[in-house]
Amino acid sequence: MGWIGDTLDSVKSIQIRQLLTQAVSLGMIVTSALIIWKGLMCVTGSESPVVVVLSGSMEPGFKRGDILFLHMSKDPIRAGEIVVFNIDGREIPIVHRVIKVHERQDTGEVDVLTKGDNNYGDDRLLYAQGQLYLQRHHIMGRAVGFLPYVGWVTIIMTEKPIIKYILIGALGLLVITSKD
């Protein structure tokens, strides 16, 4: 009876060790992705260094599914820059171009009006009730570079969450069943 107990113990210990190793390597992958993301946030000075274009309001320059690289510096906001901003009360950031700038003499604060290239009118309709201009604290970053089509992955995963679950499930299955 003793040796049955011994074999059972050794089998259990191997499995536990393998499981722990795989859990740790999964944790390492997730953590390094997080490190890269936070590092990018520091380097670009923006809360969200990469955004996906969700609407067609900047066509034909930016189409739905493109990715924009953002950078935020202390330089003043000037007309013509493509900025990403959040409206109070809306969570989705908007990517449009600055068409009017009014910079205060004394404080250096700016009032900014934006418009999508493909829209007929300016963004006053999108701003909060009674808001005529954006201020600097609304703006998350300036677009400095872009990659076409890469953002479709994010759009598909957001709009059809079932695909997200399938992907994560498949990844989890692969990790568990892979033999090193």
Add this chain to the structure above:
Amino acid sequence: MHSFGYRLNGLLTFAVTILALMCAITSLSDNFNTPSPSAEIKIININWFQKQPQGHDEVSLMMNVSADLQSLFTWNTKQVFIFVAAEYGTPKNSLNQVSLWDAIIPAKENAKFWIHTSNKYRFVDQGNNLRGKKFNLTMHWHVMPKTGKMFADKIVLTGYSLPEEYR
């Protein structure tokens, strides 16, 4: 180690890496282009110049805009967005930039043009400081690439001014 899954994974990773590298090199090639654009803007007529009910000054004007921006285009250029902005200072605001007109140039052939137009966007001041105001008209352009880094620059044309009285 040599199963179909591993081989596919290796192939896909390599393909994505090479694609990213090609995008980066494409963007870098834009730095070798030295553009030499030119632009000329003439204000033909002030249509009207009034104080709006809310108290802000507004101007409507006709202008001739001619430019040659062909040297801005490279093989990696998708389009060039141009706009004309009036820039001036007031006692309250150190800088005001008001975009008057913009256009999208999709290809090199369309980059040399002449247009007679009224201001597409309203030239409204934050206040009533526009009487007799001297201002600059700046031609800005924004080169949007097929992939990579975007470039923007401008030409400043000085010497424009608004009439002393409303009309």
